[in-house]
Amino acid sequence: MIAKVHGPHVEYIDALRQIRTARALLAAGIPTAGPVGRISHPIAARRLLVTFTEDLGTQHPSPSQLGDLVARLHRTAPLTRIGLPARDLVAEAATRLDLLPPAAITDRDRAHLHRFLAEAAAGYDRIEWPRAVTTHGDIGFRNAALTPYGPALIDLETVTVSHPGFDQAAMAWDRDVFGADPAVYAEFSGAYGYDITTSGAPMYEAMTPIFGITAYLAYAEWSRTQPEARFEAEHRRHTLLARRPLPWDWTIGLTRTATPDRTENSN
Known part of the structure; x- marks a missing residue:
């Protein structure tokens, strides 16, 4: 156990x-x-x-196994009787941005990112999102184990009832933000049965700035104790402030696992 x-x-x-x-x-x-x-x-x-x-062991599923597992989760009737919390990613990001010390970000850049986040939230709110049981909002291979009976979810601390878009887009961001092998996302989305970067392109475009700011905050917070993370934090911030379109060229680290044999910690 x-x-x-x-x-x-x-x-x-x-x-x-x-x-x-x-x-x-x-x-x-x-x-x-x-x-x-x-x-x-x-x-x-x-x-x-x-x-x-x-x-459940240390092996992870393949992209297709993970895609099938996430699709099954999203088809599950909402688990309303166990008190799953609602999660406001925009409010969480705004609070974390305010908590960054002056050594991590200037007041001017903080104000620009708040403005960018508000614009992203406005676009996000204009979309009517479906609701489902979702996981981390950035599900990756480290959030599932491969057992003799098939893939299984682990790390249930952020399971909630919300829209499935962030779960669907997680592997696409590995491709478009961190340069992961496109074949991994193709296999994942093929098994899931839906490609949010094409069929749901407006949703993907609305979510990406929110994801980007959250991913920047992970590095900015990490750099407070790990100075070697500062360069990547600054690179991510500059990408966001320049409003660069995808693809980005970020280094994968604290945000999520891009392939089954790479591990990291987002907490």
């Missing part, structure tokens, strides 16, 4: 929701790491919460 030690910011109800989400997904036929035995609630240890789930 896996013992997951939650950070000090995680409340009991949030850790409990992950357990309930796993059970609800399993009941709906979506493979995931289930709670172990009779340990059905978070346990406190040294002021931190710990939950226990099955160990």
